[in-house]
Amino acid sequence: MSTESSIELIEQDTLPGADFEGYLHGSTVSVMFERFDRDGVGPRLHRHPYTETFVLRSGRALFRVGDDEVVAVGGQILVAPAGTPHKFTVIGPEVYEALHVHANDRFVTEWLE
Structure with missing residues (x-):
């Protein structure tokens, strides 16, 4: 049994x-930590060659995914x-906080607008 630790503990505020x-940390996923405190903000239409999962912690947003829209x-x-x-x-009016989990070790985005 090995006694060496392979744990990497990262301070979130040190992330670019x-x-x-x-890929910078030996993980197969990438995560965006999002926080918006005003209405009307969000990314332009885009897509990824992998699944993106949005874990909403607070607030609300209107999502358009393909031809569908949902709050x-x-x-x-x-x-x-x-x-x-x-x-x-x-x-809003609540602050939007969410984790956007990209099922890839790097962010790959094709901007469509």
Whole structure:
């Protein structure tokens, strides 16, 4: 039995742009830590060659995934399938906080607008 530890503990505030890119740490996923405190903000339409999972902690946003639109709120999880165009817009008044989990060790984004 090995007594060496392979644990890597990372301070979130040391991450560039508060984004965790897995390949830098031997992980197969990447995570964006999002926080928006005003209405109307969010990314332009884009897609990834892998699944993106949105874990909403608080607030709410209008998501467009493919041809569908839905309002997601804190406590819900939304999945955008690989290759599907998607975007969201924060619709407050609560602060939007979420983890955006990218099923890839690097962020790969194709901007569509």
